[in-house]
Amino acid sequence: MKWILISIIVLATTAGEVLQAVGMRHHGEIHDFRPGALGRVASALAQSWHIMASIGAMAVSFFAFMSLISIADLSFAVPATAASYILETIFAKYLLKEHIGWKRWIGTLLVAGGVVLLALE
Amino acid sequence: MTSPVKALQLKTRIFTAIVVLTNVLGNSFLSRGMQGVGELLSFSPLPYIRALFNPWVAVGVSLLIVWLLSHMALLSWADLSYVLPMTSIAYVLVALVGRFLLHEHVSPARWLGVTLIMAGVTLVGHTAPRTHAAHKRGAAA
Numbered sequence: 319m320k321w322i323l324i325s326i327i328v329l330a331t332t333a334g335e336v337l338q339a340v341g342m343r344h345h346g347e348i349h350d351f352r353p354g355a356l357g358r359v360a361s362a363l364a365q366s367w368h369i370m371a372s373i374g375a376m377a378v379s380f381f382a383f384m385s386l387i388s389i390a391d392l393s394f395a396v397p398a399t400a401a402s403y404i405l406e407t408i409f410a411k412y413l414l415k416e417h418i419g420w421k422r423w424i425g426t427l428l429v430a431g432g433v434v435l436l437a438l439e
Numbered sequence: 440m441t442s443p444v445k446a447l448q449l450k451t452r453i454f455t456a457i458v459v460l461t462n463v464l465g466n467s468f469l470s471r472g473m474q475g476v477g478e479l480l481s482f483s484p485l486p487y488i489r490a491l492f493n494p495w496v497a498v499g500v501s502l503l504i505v506w507l508l509s510h511m512a513l514l515s516w517a518d519l520s521y522v523l524p525m526t527s528i529a530y531v532l533v534a535l536v537g538r539f540l541l542h543e544h545v546s547p548a549r550w551l552g553v554t555l556i557m558a559g560v561t562l563v564g565h566t567a568p569r570t571h572a573a574h575k576r577g578a579a580a
Contacts, residue, residue: 338511339519343571347516363511376507403523410520417570418520421562428559429524435552436530 323386324398327379331402334375336409341368343414393437400433444567447516451568454513455525461506462529463536469499517568524563531556 344366348359363369386395407426410416418426472495490496513522531553537543545553 339514342514416518416520425559425562428555429527432552432555438548
């Protein structure tokens with residue numbers, strides 16, 4: 319059950335954040351932070367299936383995480399999130415066409431390793 | 440030289456800080472509130488809705504909504520492969536709050552974890568926040 323929940327969390331988090339990035343990139347950079355302009359951003363985003371699907375995926379991940387921490391220790395639950403760092407960076411490179419140089423790869427691997435260590439007692 | 444690169448970097452730093460702070464505070468309020476709510480192992484939405492009436496949970500959820508919105512704004516200009524490691528500084532903040540405010544024990548392995556994350560964030564922080572070419576106003580690195 320634990321491993322099923324962890325797989326759900328990693329896949330749903332990855333899907334949610336990658337879809338969110340795709341949807342926001344389609345929308346374009348937000349420059350204007352006045353309330354009226356932000357209202358227009360919200361209504362544009364509400365019509366984006368990428369954004370709606372990403373919110374759905376993140377809700378799945380949130381509730382799966384709540385279930386996981388109710389049956390397992392946080393110290394077991396946290397390292398699971400490290401796998402999504404690697405998976406999302408791979409999607410960022412091949413799907414979002416981001417340029418990931420050595421600094422960013424090494425940095426991401428250090429962060430993922432650090433998250434795993436944080437989980438140790 | 441007030442380059443668009445500098446402006447983008449400043450805006451990115453500010454939003455990264457908002458994302459990190461609302462994440463840490465939102466989750467802290469949420470878990471404080473969940474202690475009063477008890478076990479949640481239900482497929483029915485009712486216990487979750489009831490939990491929202493707990494003031495700690497309500498504040499936590501409100502902060503997490505701000506977190507979601509600022510994260511979306513940040514991704515409207517910054518790379519996912521940049522945002523992801525940068526916002527992991529939240530883990531470091533949680534460990535520091537645990538150690539210095541709640542006086543929890545932090546093991547050597549955890550300090551090593553904090554150090555690795557800080558090193559990773561520093562490296563990624565030296566890369567351009569945006570490398571994809573989809574925008575007109577660009578910040579080439």
